[in-house]
Amino acid sequence: GESVGLHLPTLSVQEGDNSIINCAYSNSASDYFIWYKQESGKGPQFIIDIRSNMDKRQGQRVTVLLNKTVKHLSLQIAATQPGDSAVYFCAEFHSQGGSEKLVFGKGTKLTVNP
Amino acid sequence: NAGVTQTPKFRVLKTGQSMTLLCAQDMNHEYMYWYRQDPGMGLRLIHYSVGEGTTAKGEVPDGYNVSRLKKQNFLLGLESAAPSQTSVYFCASSYSTVIEAFFGQGTRLTVV
Numbered sequence: 164g165e166s167v168g169l170h171l172p173t174l175s176v177q178e179g180d181n182s183i184i185n186c187a188y189s190n191s192a193s194d195y196f197i198w199y200k201q202e203s204g205k206g207p208q209f210i211i212d213i214r215s216n217m218d219k220r221q222g223q224r225v226t227v228l229l230n231k232t233v234k235h236l237s238l239q240i241a242a243t244q245p246g247d248s249a250v251y252f253c254a255e256f257h258s259q260g261g262s263e264k265l266v267f268g269k270g271t272k273l274t275v276n277p
Numbered sequence: 278n279a280g281v282t283q284t285p286k287f288r289v290l291k292t293g294q295s296m297t298l299l300c301a302q303d304m305n306h307e308y309m310y311w312y313r314q315d316p317g318m319g320l321r322l323i324h325y326s327v328g329e330g331t332t333a334k335g336e337v338p339d340g341y342n343v344s345r346l347k348k349q350n351f352l353l354g355l356e357s358a359a360p361s362q363t364s365v366y367f368c369a370s371s372y373s374t375v376i377e378a379f380f381g382q383g384t385r386l387t388v389v
Contacts, residue, residue: 197376206281206367206380207320252319256376262333265375267319 175274182243184271186236186253193255198227198238201270202249210238210251240273248275279303281381283368289387290358298353298384300368308371309351310335310378311343313364320367325375326351358388 176182188196194215199207213220213227213236220227226239236253250270257264284299300309307328312320312335322335326345340362342354351370355362365385371378 195376205382206369208380209377212376254319256374258374263375265322267321269317269319 172269173272173274175276176243178243178245178275178277180243182238182240182247182273182275184238184240184251184253184273186238186268188234188236188253188255188268190255190257190266191231191234192259193257195256196227196229196236197254197256197265198225199252199254199267200247200249201252207252212256243273243275245275245277248273281368281370281379283366283381283384285384286382287385289389290355291389292358292360294358295354295356296358296386297355298366298368298386300351300353300370300381302349302351302368302370302379304370304372304379305348306370306372306379307348308373308375308378309345310369310371310375311341311351311353312367312369313337314367314383315364323353323366358386360388362386363388 195212197212198210200210201207211222213229224241228237250272252270253268255266281302310325311323314320321337323341324343326332329348332343344352365383367383368381369378
């Protein structure tokens with residue numbers, strides 16, 4: 164079966180430090196991997212995605228790394244700010260036969276201490 | 278710029294009661310989705326729609342029905358609520374692929 168999980172349920176960092184949130188996946192056939200941010204009382208918000216044939220992708224203050232050898236995905240947030248405090252979900256996406264499937268992980272709660 | 282709006286935001290139901298959750302989007306998106314989120318778990322897809330008048334089952338469709346009579350609205354119905362349906366429900370919409378979907382703020386439903 165397929166599963167997307169996270170190594171750590173919570174992560175606490177100091178403001179200004181870099182944060183690394185990890186994710187393990189099991190479906191080698193996934194086409195994309197995506198990171199979402201969910202703030203308290205809100206719906207998930209797309210942060211960044213990475214295609215399965217890439218190793219690294221950078222956005223604004225965020226970098227996603229994909230290691231297909233060990234089926235591992237990480238989200239790096241540079242200079243973490245209090246506004247980054249949220250639950251972060253990884254998800255894997257694959258498309259087959261015209262249908263799409265998005266499987267979410269369980270989430271990591273990031274707390275940024277001032 | 279409303280985006281995706283869910284109504285209501287909170288609801289308490291008794292077992293066996295029925296209700297409808299409304300999702301409205303103003304972005305002219307073709308695709309709409311209903312997810313549920315349970316504590317300690319990721320979102321799971323209930324039903325989705327790829328266009329007006331179409332619906333399809335997701336990962337956990339049992340106990341729910343949906344309708345997409347208008348492009349901007351996607352309704353989720355519970356015909357006979359059960360405590361197992363206590364959850365936070367999220368609606369989402371996207372122009373094409375689900376990857377960059379916009380999510381609503383959620384409906385917290387408690388079935389007692």
